[in-house]
Amino acid sequence: MTNQAGKLLGNALSRFRSVTATMALGSAVWVMEAAHAVNDLPGGPAVNQLNFAPPATKIAEEQHWLHWFMMAICAVIFVVVFGVMFYSIVKHRKSVGHKAQALSEPIWVELGWTIIPLLIVIGMALPATKVLVAQKDTTNSDLTIKATGMQWKWGYDYIKGEGEGISFLSTLDNSHREMSNSGNPPATDDYLLKVDNPLVVPVGKKIRIITTANDVIHAFMVPAFGIKQDAIPGFVRDTWFRAEKTGDFYGQCAELCGKEHAYMPIHVKVLSAEAYTAWVTEQQKAVVAAK
């Protein structure tokens, strides 16, 4: 009986060992494959990305600056406050003979710990408010485009400016849908970010994006432009960007909107002024041909 139990235990152990070995090998292969096959996507996510997306607008640049500015202030406060605290705790501990002192709440301490944090908060709020106000200023745009969130695609209507009247839907590219459905997608740089019709805009122009939705709340987000605006059914919200360089920039719906929330990417193609004019002409020709 004991012999049998020992045998069973031995079998179980060796099976466990081979399963863990296979798992370790499998994950090592997976990590290596991923590291070799997926590359950074310019204008989109990068492999092992830790920081924000490289900025493509002035606003996004200022957001980065603010982020690191605040981070530095918080880090300094953290080190100073905890440094003084732990120094005091260790240096003046009871076991080395220190006794608690009765304090009469000196006024200079109270003033100090009220005024200094107040100044720090003001110092942080001023530059933040400046950027926030600039972010919300959608006046004097060169181009106005309405982005309508739908389960699960985006509709773009060029409302004002060059290209007025152009209107199309932008959905996930079918090949990416198939990759996702397969349950084992191959390593792809722009996985689930490829669309049939990207949003096309000219470089260096102020683009106002009006957001709304047809069904549930979605959100229009393009990290490289530093924009993220809810698209709410029955409401109109707006945001703006001025791309500093041409290229492809990627974003996604940023408000959980249902089972295919991950399948409504945003691809913005920023073209030179001439290329944009050519694109507009081509689009308008297509509209005339369709009539």
Ligand SMILES: [Cu+2]
């Ligand atoms: Cu959505």
